[in-house]
Amino acid sequence: MEPDAPITIFGPDFPFAYDDWLTHPAGLGTVPDEALGTEVAIIGAGMAGMTAAYELMRMGLKPVVYEADRIGGRLRSEPFVEGEPEIAELGGMRFPISSRSFFHYVDTFGLRYSPFPNPLTEAAGSTVIDIGGQTLYARTLDDLPPIYREISEAWDSALERIAGFSGLQAAIAARDVTELKRRWNALVSQWDDRSFYDFLSTSTEFGSLTFRHRELFGQVGFGTGGWDSDFGNSMLEILRVVLTNCDTDQYLVVGGAEQVPHRLWTHAPQQITHWPAGTSLSSLHHGAPRAGVRSLRRLGPNRIEVTDRWGDTREFPAVIATCQAWLLSTEIDCDEALFSQDLWMALDRTRYMQSSKTFVMVDRPFWTDRDPVTGRDVLSMTLTDRLTRGTYLFDNGPDRPGVICLSYTWMSDSLKVLPHAVERRVELALAALRKIYPDLDIAEHIVGRPITVSWEDDPHFLGAFKGALPGHYRYNTRMYGHFHDQHTLPADEQGIFIAGDDVSFMPAWVEGAVQTGLNAVWGVMTHLGGRSHPDNPGPGDVYDALGPIDIGK
Structure with a gap:
């Protein structure tokens, strides 16, 4: 082991080095010459879909991306003012540096990142914990009782x-x-x-x-x-x-995490097979992805019919579905034979967690002001048992507006605000924070429009991310290993691959989306007769040796 080797998202269920596979000079693999230019459908333009599409394009295939809403999926960076850098990160907003495959793309595109202002961190400055009516101010754990x-x-x-x-x-x-x-x-x-x-x-x-x-x-x-x-x-x-x-x-990610899937969409890689220099996913799509998918039908071996919401129908030898698993039962009309009943059980039993956020933009990062009496910051990163639960502060510099995530909640706390419009959510959050900071008027600093999200209320998502219940390991294994098991499946179940963080063993973390997107790349490559380079075996090549333990029926 190298000195001070870092902890990375390496397994533990499938300890395959995706970061090494991505950066190996031999590349991810090749397809036969006769397969070059073959169209492959990608359902969903989130991080899993964009990763798969980008790498398949580099391999010489032609991804056809279908997206029901907008590129980015749950990497959704909403600007308060179009063209200005202040954004609300409605989905993924904090990314562990152990996400080596994700940061491979962040670094490839030259995006900047900085420490997230989590509680009791230097980036947060100060933290207030308000529980049971008792308010505590701290900068480190040692400042607490x-x-x-x-x-x-x-x-x-x-x-x-x-x-x-x-x-x-x-x-x-x-x-x-x-x-x-x-x-x-x-x-x-x-x-x-x-x-x-x-x-x-x-x-x-x-x-x-x-x-x-x-x-x-x-x-x-x-x-x-x-x-x-x-x-x-x-x-x-x-x-x-x-x-x-x-x-x-x-x-x-400075400027918003949504930049990463967007760069995957617009970037023209230097190393690319079959396509001319300057080719990008955007250029292959004439600037816009196809509409969302309405139905999936099996027409025969290597023939899957994809129909979009406007009735346009196309045939593909392979399809990668990166949408939330439940959408394959609700929003998309699927041939039931596309998946085994065991896999349908796993997809349908996936349990999504609710989540909501409410953001406001403020005239300046006023929380850096000091109370003249106490010497403390007038506002801090705040954890509380009140309605807001978590309040985060984003400083864009003294000459720019600041951003406050007034409330970041999960599950039942998220459901409490589900029926309310954004203005009412702001009012409820401000009322809760006023009990913690009675001498501070946050509202006087608010500028522009507030922004909110409830992922469970979005028909394209139906929840924020998976939260596996006890006894779900078998379901995890069925979904995760599906890319590798294709050769053992009946012909009616081959050629369709699933990916996304809910398919991974790491739901809610973007690394799970990237890694399963890469699994699907290997699956499509081998389905079309391709293979990994012998010096750089892919995830499917070593799955039998490294895959999850079989815990029985």
């Missing part, structure tokens, strides 16, 4: 004793596949059917503490904020997040 240190130590100790945390992270950093699979597979068998809350409540560390400790952990958590919206999820899902440092060392 001892109970918070007790929670942090209990969490770290439980992870180490029960999960062997340091050993697993050492294996990830060293990319020691044998050791990582040995340790992780044992945890899969032990924790597949147990929840996050079960882990806390039955651990010796938290069991010796009070309910108040668990309550505060749920409300405040560590790293990105509270954990209670995940309490019902499989503990395996939480272990993946913390093992791969998804909850630490996070960054925002």
